[in-house]
Amino acid sequence: xxxxxxxxxxxxxxxxxxxxxxxxxxxxxxxxxxxxxxxxxxxxxxxxxxxxxxxxxxxxxxxxxxxxxxxxxxxxxxxxxxxxxxxxxxxxxxxxxxxxxxxxxxxxxxxxxxxxxxxxxxxxxxxxxxxxxxxxxxxxxxxxxxxxxxxxxxxxxxxxxxxxxxxxxxxxxxxxxxxxxxxxxxxx
Numbered sequence: 001x002x003x004x005x006x007x008x009x010x011x012x013x014x015x016x017x018x019x020x021x022x023x024x025x026x027x028x029x030x031x032x033x034x035x036x037x038x039x040x041x042x043x044x045x046x047x048x049x050x051x052x053x054x055x056x057x058x059x060x061x062x063x064x065x066x067x068x069x070x071x072x073x074x075x076x077x078x079x080x081x082x083x084x085x086x087x088x089x090x091x092x093x094x095x096x097x098x099x100x101x102x103x104x105x106x107x108x109x110x111x112x113x114x115x116x117x118x119x120x121x122x123x124x125x126x127x128x129x130x131x132x133x134x135x136x137x138x139x140x141x142x143x144x145x146x147x148x149x150x151x152x153x154x155x156x157x158x159x160x161x162x163x164x165x166x167x168x169x170x171x172x173x174x175x176x177x178x179x180x181x182x183x184x185x186x187x188x
Contacts, residue, residue: 047061048071048072048073049069049070049071049072049130049133050069050070050072051063051066051068051069051080051133052066052067052068052069052070052077052103053065053066053067053103054067054102054103054104055103055104056068056077056103056104056105058070061132066080067079067080067102067103068080068102068103069133069134070181071118071119073118074115074118075180075181076111076115076118076178076179076180076181077103077178077179077180077181078111078119078134078176078177078178079100079102079108079176079177079178080133080134080135081134081135082135082136082137082141082174082175082176083096083097083100083174083175083176083177084096084175086174087172087173087174088142088172088173088174088175089169089170089171089172089173090142090154090167090169090170090171090173091169093110093142093173093174093175094109094110094142094144094175096175096177097109097110097111097144097175097176097177097178098110098177100177102177105179107179107180108177108178108179109144109177109178109179110142110143110144110175110177110178111143111144111176111177111178112143112144112145113143113145113155113156113157113164114145115143115178116141116143116156116157116164116176116178117157117164119134119157119176120157120159120162121162122162124162125138125160125161125162126138126160126161127139127159127160128159128160128161128162129159129162134176136159136176137159137174138159138160139158139159139160139173139174140156140157140158140159140167140171140172140173140174141156141157141158141159141173141174141175141176142154142156142167142173142174142175143155143156143157143164146169147166150166152168152169152170153166153167153168153169154166154167154169155167156173
């Protein structure tokens with residue numbers, strides 16, 4: 001049990017050291033709130049995102065240059081901008097996402113529909129995403145999730161209004177790549 005505790009402390013210390021001071025204060029304040037514990041730390045985080053540079057290192061919120069974003073609620077890391085800066089059909093979108101090489105990582109992929117929906121900010125519209133962290137047209141984005149019906153359809157999210165639907169796989173849509181970062185946020 002002591003080895004596990006030591007490993008956990010080392011992991012948390014490593015990731016805390018990468019965060020800007022204001023993010024650390026937010027995590028500490030959120031994790032000590034008894035009302036937030038039952039719901040998870042997502043409500044306690046004033047800002048759930050951290051900007052990442054080309055090496056995958058955390059950057060301050062006011063940093064003007066970043067290539068990816070870490071979501072502290074989910075542990076996922078996302079490309080800042082749509083992949084390739086163009087629309088793709090569904091198959092090409094999945095392929096383009098898997099070819100992303102960013103933050104010294106090659107394990108990028110197209111997100112599931114649930115993962116993609118986690119980026120929707122329902123307090124925003126046109127686009128329904130936090131534009132302080134993400135470049136995003138108010139348009140259709142593909143997920144990797146194929147629809148059970150109708151045949152030839154796949155799920156996506158329209159970031160104009162923040163809703164999901166099925167679209168014809170031959171249609172055009174944007175793609176944002178994701179990778180599983182380490183989930184370490186306290187209280188989640």
